[in-house]
Amino acid sequence: MTQPRRYLAISLLSALIAAGLWYWMRPAPSAKIPAASSSYSAALAQAHNGQPGAARVLYQQLARTDLSDTRRVSLHAELPNYPSPQALKLADADLQHPSPQVRQAAIQSIVGLVPGAQRTLLLGPLLDDPEQSVRFAAANALLGLSPDEQGLYFGPLQQVIDEFERELKTRPDDPQAQGQLARLYLHEGQLDEARAALEKVTALDPQNLKAVVAQIELLDKRGQTDTARQLLARQLEAHPESAYLQHALGIWLLNHGQTEYALLGLAKAVELEPDNSEYRYRLAIALHDLDQLEAAQRQLEELLQRQPANRKARVMLIRYWKESGQIQNVQVLLAQMEQLNPDDPALQQGL
Template structure:
């Protein structure tokens, strides 16, 4: 009896060892997703912070085929800061992605990467996309282009805009939809319709400041500049801490040749929202136009401190440093740009 018991014991031990080995082998693959997740997160952070090698890892992630739609869209949000033939190839490929979300994200990448006329050739085909949201996104991306830049897609674009307007009109109780409808009407010069849409927005959301700025634009188009200025002044009295309105006032004054006064509004907007790159960039340009070069450079330096990946600000600061002959600073910025993206067109063109 001893012998059979020994064999039984050995068999039990062997079974336990085999089970342990199987379990260990079974759990190994679960490590891979964590590694993949880390590489994606690290690449996104690297690109967002403008760190060395950012373009390379961003392109590597976009070349993957196993990313979720939302992760792919997040990568596209960073891509315009890293232009190159490879970046354009990746964005163009995702215009054909099976996910509408990714196609819309790729549209925004193309807008950031490609000049106006070339943009039409890439985005025009999406005006016939089977997904309505993608057609509308493509139309929005082409709205600001001239008829010549729209080229062969002028007709299809008008058809999608008409479709977009009909869709927005079905949502009279949606302030955002009515605001977008007003924008379309303003673009097309249909001022009475734009006025009606803006009145709906104001009725739904009395403090909607975007509607206020759209109303200012409408008054301008009607030739009522004084009324536009008065409306801005009245709204600023009611909302003195609105960076959006302060910036709008600065832009309005710039458009009317009052650059010195415009600086007050633009600077106040930056003070209220120091992380808003658009506000700070606009202030830098206005300062430069008034030949306040050092102040303009400081604004761009501060912008890059907050957003190192902001290529637009970096290129402008390089230009401003060149104008003042501070070539050492130029070399530092160029070296940083090359570390981030050695294939940047600015480097290839000898900026």
């Protein structure tokens, strides 16, 4: 073999060896998949824990088209804490998602992001959704609105409610179905039918305290205050460690103008379930109503320590700090809110 040909052969062999080494040593294509998964997980944790930049990464994840339905549903659970035009746009887009589960999650996001009257225009079209569960979710989201707020969708809503009632009646041995049926009857002012449905719930599930509280509310609606009080007292005697019943006692006393006594029940509920944000938030409002502003602020501060993403508590605490002239504390909370979500309407409106 001549010398030039020998050099050519050696060069070709070297190139083949280099190509082979590159092939075996190159990063595996699947390395990109964990990165996407990590990005989703990190964004979800950032939003759930109320960390700076949470809104931005949450929106980025919801804008993706390659997420599983389960992951989209989890992201929607966090979205109401980060309102903005972009958040509303993302939730509205998912009302058209192919998955019924995602559409239902988007409905809940809309409920958290949009006041009642405006909500109707967004959710009304879903009363005609091909999936029954989505129609029922949309109806449930519009149920508490007045006829004026329901507007053009008043008729379609009544049709879906009738359909929902017929479906629930086919499940007489399901306590959850009977509880939903009672709620529909209460909405329509059919108090006797609501009472019968609630009695069926307690017969099927004697430990269902939500049904008991609904019965107490129903008795109040009928002007049977003493009977309601006696039923609540019996249940508290049977379940003294129930945070749900203690909270119900506090609310019942508030509704009957006994705010000072109501604090005992509300505070006991928080003591029994310290991580329940709704119980602590309601206690803070009751303390504020009794001019116990510092105590109310402490409850909201504790709530935010436990749930840093809780926007409702943050907005209320800002108002309370303003009320007491603690401008430095207001500025700190506003700065935190801007770090979380610079497009928050409360910031734009000069809270």
